Amino acid sequence: MSPTRPRLLLVQRQTGPVMQRIEQSFSIAPVPDHRLTTRELLDMARAFQPQAIMTATGLPLRGDDVAQLPDCVKVVATVSVGTDHLDIPALHARGIIVTNTPDVLTECNADMAMLLMLAAARRAGEYTTLMRAGWGRGLAMDEMLGTRISGKRLGIVGMGRIGRAVARRARGFDMKVMYSNRRRLPADQEAGATYFSTLTDMLPHCDILSLHLPASPETDxxxxxxxxxxxxxxxxxxxxARGALVDxxxxxxxxxxxxxxxAGLDVFRNEPNPDPRFLELPNVFLTPHVGSATVETRTDMGMLAVDNVEAVLAGRAALTPVAA
Structure with a gap:
């Protein structure tokens, strides 16, 4: 591989099309076959001296970590919308541009929220357990009954891109959509949803509550x-959204x-080792933080991250920079 190509450090493999593009355009270190620790990432960065790092959620880079990055690093591109794993001010203070991948995963994350909603309401986890145990008997008319979501009142916390996409889907179920947000949306984005200026006012009206906020010290x-x-x-x-939102x-x-x-949960405080008590509860449907896990979306995310890296290393503005 040509030594003149820019050096890109990948913390994990990307989809086939993304890997093909990366291998054609960059010099890359061997891609790890396991989930990296921050220490391993820093050791790899010092050894490989990359101009760019493509990282992901679950791999923190905090103040002390950022200070240990080699001076050659010009851009850190996270293949995610969330940036709570990165110390943005510390990275910016070192002149490192940070980018993320908004928009491209909106639809899949909204799909996942609806999946969780339906699975929790209709007891999908319990039904799967029963089937894997062999089923073996008919169920009585009043046995293992779920809850119909059609016509229910849905409260959305955080009416950004994903929250609005969930609202669009909920209307297909004739749900009454309510939302709590830092500010009220314009009427065209609100699309008939009822706005509550405080979450405490909205909660008593919610048959279903769905979170769509970023994690931050204020929302922890x-x-x-x-x-x-x-x-x-x-x-x-x-x-x-994020496990850190929840006590x-x-x-x-x-x-x-x-x-x-x-409850339907795709995110947890201690990933990838969630509180084992959740596993003991039959009324919880759990998935392993896979809201964006489709071929199409993961490819789009990886491609956008590469677009950002190429732009920055070529001296152009990043497509989706993260502000401080």
Whole structure:
């Protein structure tokens, strides 16, 4: 491979089309076959001296870590929308441009939220367990009943791109859409949804609550026992955003007591080793942080990250830079 090609450090393999493009345009170090630690990433960066790093969620680069990056690094491109794993001010202070991959995963993440909603409401996890055990008997008319989501009241917390995409899907189920957001949307984006200026005012009206916020110090643990207690008893809770938004002790207590009737969760505080208590609860449907996990979306994310890297290394503006 030509030594004149820019050096790109990958923290994990990308889809076939993305890897093909990278291998044609960059010099790359051997791609790890396991989930890297921050220490391993820094060791690789010092050894390989890359101009660019393509990283992902779950691999933190904080202040002390950023200080240890070699001076040759010009851009850190995360193949994700979320950037809570990166210390953006510290990276910018070193003159390193940070990019992410918004928009391209909106539809798939909204699909995942609906999957979680339906699976939690219709007891998909329990039905799968029953089938894998052999089924073996007919169910009574009043046995293992789920909840119909059609016509229910859906509360969306965070009405950004993904929240609005979930709202569009919910209208196909004739759901009444409500939302809580830092600011009210223009009427064309609101599309008939009911705005609540405070989350506490919205919660008592929610048959289903779905989170679509980024993680930040301000949102850490925001869904706590008090807020869960304001939901109608038996409400369904969905989180396809970030595990850090939720006080998991409070959610587990609410699921055990029936205050929350069921939950669909794609994200957790301690990934990839979520609280084992979730696994003991039959009224929880769990997936391993795979909201964007389709061939189409992961390819689009990887391609956008490469677009950003190429732009920055060529002296052009990044397509999707992350501000401080």
């Amino acid at each position: 643990g925001m869904i706590n026992a008090d807020l869960l207690g304001r939901l109608p008893r038996g409400a369904i809770f969905v989180n396809a 998991e002790d409070a959610l587990i207590d609410a699921l055990r007591s029936g205050q929350v009737g069921a």
